[in-house]
Amino acid sequence: xxxxxxxxxxxxxxxxxxxxxxxxxxxxxxxxxxxxxxxxxxxxxxxxxxxxxxxxxxxxxxxxxxxxxxxxxxxxxxxxxxxxxxxxxxxxxxxxxxxxxxxxxxxxxxxxxxxxxxxxxxxxxxxxxxxxxxxxxx
Amino acid sequence: xxxxxxxxxxxxxxxxxxxxxxxxxxxxxxxxxxxxxxxxxxxxxxxxxxxxxxxxxxxxxxxxxxxxxxxxxxxxxxxxxxxxxxxxxxxxxxxxxxxxxxxxxxxxxxxxxxxxxxxxxxxxxxxxxxxxxxxx
Numbered sequence: 001x002x003x004x005x006x007x008x009x010x011x012x013x014x015x016x017x018x019x020x021x022x023x024x025x026x027x028x029x030x031x032x033x034x035x036x037x038x039x040x041x042x043x044x045x046x047x048x049x050x051x052x053x054x055x056x057x058x059x060x061x062x063x064x065x066x067x068x069x070x071x072x073x074x075x076x077x078x079x080x081x082x083x084x085x086x087x088x089x090x091x092x093x094x095x096x097x098x099x100x101x102x103x104x105x106x107x108x109x110x111x112x113x114x115x116x117x118x119x120x121x122x123x124x125x126x127x128x129x130x131x132x133x134x135x136x137x138x
Numbered sequence: 139x140x141x142x143x144x145x146x147x148x149x150x151x152x153x154x155x156x157x158x159x160x161x162x163x164x165x166x167x168x169x170x171x172x173x174x175x176x177x178x179x180x181x182x183x184x185x186x187x188x189x190x191x192x193x194x195x196x197x198x199x200x201x202x203x204x205x206x207x208x209x210x211x212x213x214x215x216x217x218x219x220x221x222x223x224x225x226x227x228x229x230x231x232x233x234x235x236x237x238x239x240x241x242x243x244x245x246x247x248x249x250x251x252x253x254x255x256x257x258x259x260x261x262x263x264x265x266x267x268x269x270x271x272x273x274x
Contacts, residue, residue: 009168010167049171063165
């Protein structure tokens, strides 16, 4: 039954959007980090979505999956602070290149998309319940 | 006397197409943030005509069997000709999903689906009444 595919499609989108939210959380948490675990300044991470066929081999349904996680190529934010132990020879400290405004808009977009998919799933559920009720009235 | 299938046949075909359209619109909404995704839809009335006429459009949906042993696919959905939606506002990532349009379409489609379930229910209760009235 094809309405079951709606659940697969919407849940794949919800998984993808929650991964995006994860990336946003990681970026915002590290907005003021100086060095990451690899010794380099933290770089903002972004997820890239791609359309993917869902299980069940339906030509109509296209789910979403995260193809890759890319790191922002923006230059690190340089702050003049000669007293900081991480400062370079000129007294500048390389902070992460996270743009908090961009991350906040990303977060709102991801949460709205998540909500919409929940709604689509609920609609499909109520349609299926209506289908089950066919012929039950007197 | 016509059999029961002919009473609800039209409705059940329409119901199937509505379910398939819901699936397709859900895919559009799910891929609202996917780069280069093109929103898809099909013309319901055209698909309904094909379903009633028993015309398998095939085309974009049927699986090609080019070698022996290929599976024909789940199929059953080849009445609809899938088309790409005309884009109203282009976005830089090549995505053509317009959330307002999709939301409106999915609401309309769900309403039509519910109307169809109601109509089928009414059909059955009509049949039931016809059967019980003869029993005095």
